[in-house]
Amino acid sequence: MTPRVLLADDHPVYRDGLRMMLHSTGEAEVVGTAADGEEAVAEAVRLRPEVVVMDLRMPRLDGVAATERITAGCPGTHVLVLTMHEDDESVFAAMLAGARGYLLKGADQTEILRAITAVASGEVIFGPALAERVTRYFARLATLRPPVEKPFPQLTMREREILDLIATGLSNRLIAERLSLSPKTVRNNVSNVFAKLQVADRAQAIIQARQAGLGQ
Secondary structure, eight states: OOOEEEEEOSOHHHHHHHHHHHHHHTSSEEEEEESSHHHHHHHHHHHOOSEEEEOSSOSSSOHHHHHHHHHHHOTTOEEEEEESOOSHHHHHHHHHHTOSEEEEBTBOHHHHHHHHHHHHTTOOEEOHHHHHHHHHHHHHHHHHSOOOOOSOTTSOHHHHHHHHHHHTTOOHHHHHHHHTOOHHHHHHHHHHHHHHHTOSSHHHHHHHHHHTTOOO
């Protein structure tokens, strides 16, 4: 189905050129245009297009705020940002506002049509340079996250593994079979676990282990 599109851009020459280009392809139906963010929100509510192609810098209400209002008020409408601004602040502000795609002005007809079709079908799409930057950004965030502390740091890896199986309710014999260990090795490790956790029996060990998220 041909996606219904609303164009929001405060530059009439670019807006009209984009409208004519999309119309000439027959692959997108331009149902309306808007010259500022306030008008974009009002027209999106009135027309309910599948896609709003949104500039970011516009009078009265900028594209980020307009995107936020449209995604909140028009669940079936997705926003594709088409702008000249490629700084990280603009890209991530638009993403956080709910934009499903981000292209730079200068993208060719094929790229724009592909992005409109993708966004209309619920996909998320970015131009190649921006996609690489988004990937780098989230990779950098991952390296900044503090490492998740494992429960019971006093236990060895084997002892923690055995405690996890104890918490699932397995007996020493079944743990030995599961880990291909001798029953004696399992008994020794279980004794060490009880001593390090300062518990008297299996039931107390299971309670501590499950409180720490083991045995799931």
